[in-house]
Amino acid sequence: MNYCQKKFSRRKIIKFMVLGAAVPFAFTTSQAQATKVSKETMQYRDKPNGKQQCSNCMQFIPGKTSEANGECKVVEGSISPQGWCTAYAPQS
Numbered sequence: 450m451n452y453c454q455k456k457f458s459r460r461k462i463i464k465f466m467v468l469g470a471a472v473p474f475a476f477t478t479s480q481a482q483a484t485k486v487s488k489e490t491m492q493y494r495d496k497p498n499g500k501q502q503c504s505n506c507m508q509f510i511p512g513k514t515s516e517a518n519g520e521c522k523v524v525e526g527s528i529s530p531q532g533w534c535t536a537y538a539p540q541s
């Protein structure tokens with residue numbers, strides 16, 4: 450076995466490939482979770498603010514039906530379509 454074969458064994462190459470695939474995935478997952486903030490921080494409430502409500506906010510991810518709670522790209526937890534918070538951003 451020459452120097453190059455010792456340094457780059459098949460086992461090491463497979464280990465690096467697995468780590469190379471896992472690290473970016475773990476980083477993106479933790480980034481996605483880290484970007485959401487609590488309802489208290491954004492002063493979330495289950496009632497609209499005039500015509501402003503989650504169902505017409507660009508951050509809203511709808512639930513299974515138009516009446517079901519969904520999710521928000523900014524605020525953590527279950528979000529009512531009739532809710533509102535200070536991060537409201539109208540859909541264009």
Ligand code: SF4
Pocket residue numbers: 491493502503504506507508509510520521522523524528532533534535536537538
């Ligand atoms: S940013 Fe605020 S208003 Fe918009 S969907 Fe999320 S919780 Fe609702």
